[in-house]
Amino acid sequence: MLAMPAAGLAAAGLAGAAGCTQSLPDDPAPPPADLAAAEAAARTERGLLAGYDAAIARHPGLAGLLGALRAHHAQHLAALTTQVPALAGPSPSASATATGSVGAATPTNAASPGVDDSPAARASALARLAEAERTAAGAHRSGCLSTTTGLAPLLASLHAAESCHADLLSLAGSAG
Amino acid sequence: MATTGTTAAASQPAGTPQGTPSPDPKAAAALSALLAVEHAAMYGASSAGGALAPLGAPARDARGLALAAYAAHRELRDRLTELILDAGGEPPAALPAYTLPVRPVDVQSALTLLAELDDRTAAAAYDAVGAVTGPARELVVDALGQAALRALRARLTAGANPVTVLPALPGRP
Numbered sequence: 001m002l003a004m005p006a007a008g009l010a011a012a013g014l015a016g017a018a019g020c021t022q023s024l025p026d027d028p029a030p031p032p033a034d035l036a037a038a039e040a041a042a043r044t045e046r047g048l049l050a051g052y053d054a055a056i057a058r059h060p061g062l063a064g065l066l067g068a069l070r071a072h073h074a075q076h077l078a079a080l081t082t083q084v085p086a087l088a089g090p091s092p093s094a095s096a097t098a099t100g101s102v103g104a105a106t107p108t109n110a111a112s113p114g115v116d117d118s119p120a121a122r123a124s125a126l127a128r129l130a131e132a133e134r135t136a137a138g139a140h141r142s143g144c145l146s147t148t149t150g151l152a153p154l155l156a157s158l159h160a161a162e163s164c165h166a167d168l169l170s171l172a173g174s175a176g
Numbered sequence: 177m178a179t180t181g182t183t184a185a186a187s188q189p190a191g192t193p194q195g196t197p198s199p200d201p202k203a204a205a206a207l208s209a210l211l212a213v214e215h216a217a218m219y220g221a222s223s224a225g226g227a228l229a230p231l232g233a234p235a236r237d238a239r240g241l242a243l244a245a246y247a248a249h250r251e252l253r254d255r256l257t258e259l260i261l262d263a264g265g266e267p268p269a270a271l272p273a274y275t276l277p278v279r280p281v282d283v284q285s286a287l288t289l290l291a292e293l294d295d296r297t298a299a300a301a302y303d304a305v306g307a308v309t310g311p312a313r314e315l316v317v318d319a320l321g322q323a324a325l326r327a328l329r330a331r332l333t334a335g336a337n338p339v340t341v342l343p344a345l346p347g348r349p
Contacts, residue, residue, distance in 0.1 A: 068339045075344040149276045149306035156317040160324035160346040
């Protein structure tokens with residue numbers, strides 16, 4: 001009874017590809033708006049990487065989930081650099097200043113930077129990272145809206161990814 | 177009447193500074209491709225909900241997800257239809273039936289179906305987002321984000337491992 005139009009879901013999905021007009025990696029230099037959006041997105045990703053590194057070092061009990069999400073951010077940065085090769089060039093780690101605010105290196109309890117796998121410390125780390133992911137999701141969304149066509153799909157995907165990360169971290173935090 | 181969800185979007189002056197929409201065949205084509213996927217998603221979400229309906233308390237969470245997914249896909253369908261008309265296009269109609277990627281016969285398969293439907297929405301949004309601007313791009317980027325979230329929740333509800341459940345780049349082939 002479901003054997004009616006075989007056009008089906010698969011065909012609809014394929015049709016979607018017709019609207020795909022993203023730029024190829026070997027495009028010439030991107031327009032300035034795209035380069036600025038890509039640089040901002042790369043800074044966001046580096047900040048998140050630093051935040052995850054600090055949280056993983058401090059809360060080894062969270063390494064499974066956080067390590068997986070950190071790997072996503074490494075992929076995000078790689079995807080940005082593949083699409084906008086200019087990013088790989090002059091990006092000094094001066095962005096680390098901006099990244100510190102992600103909240104990794106500033107434990108609210110001002111305790112030693114050592115390992116702390118207490119439930120309270122883990123919950124607060126998860127909450128901080130979730131907030132950082134939400135902020136990043138918003139930033140990628142803004143970037144997607146301001147960029148020209150080439151970078152929009154990647155930034156939209158990054159927006160979705162960080163939204164999902166925030167959701168997972170919040171769920172992990174509330175699960176204790 | 178003017179307060180119902182579907183008519184609210186007709187009050188255009190809020191979002192569009194240019195007032196009169198101009199024909200944009202590229203945008204209309206991209207949005208139409210996404211709309212075709214949404215028609216199928218509504219059919220699939222409805223099938224999932226129907227399969228879950230008699231399954232009682234153990235299926236409650238899944239039923240909630242099916243209902244929410246149906247509502248979200250319907251809302252996206254309606255918004256896309258308006259935007260395609262604004263862009264001078266002709267919105268594609270739904271087909272009478274679709275071949276489902278998963279046959280929903282129990283809670284697990286219904287959740288798998290819901291997740292796969294939203295994977296397809298995410299992929300179609302990814303394909304469309306670069307072809308549109310302004311309010312249409314906002315709609316499409318949010319559609320990608322929300323589809324990814326729904327797929328995540330469906331998989332978690334089905335018992336997926338949180339560490340491996342997510343793709344790094346939702347919607348991207």
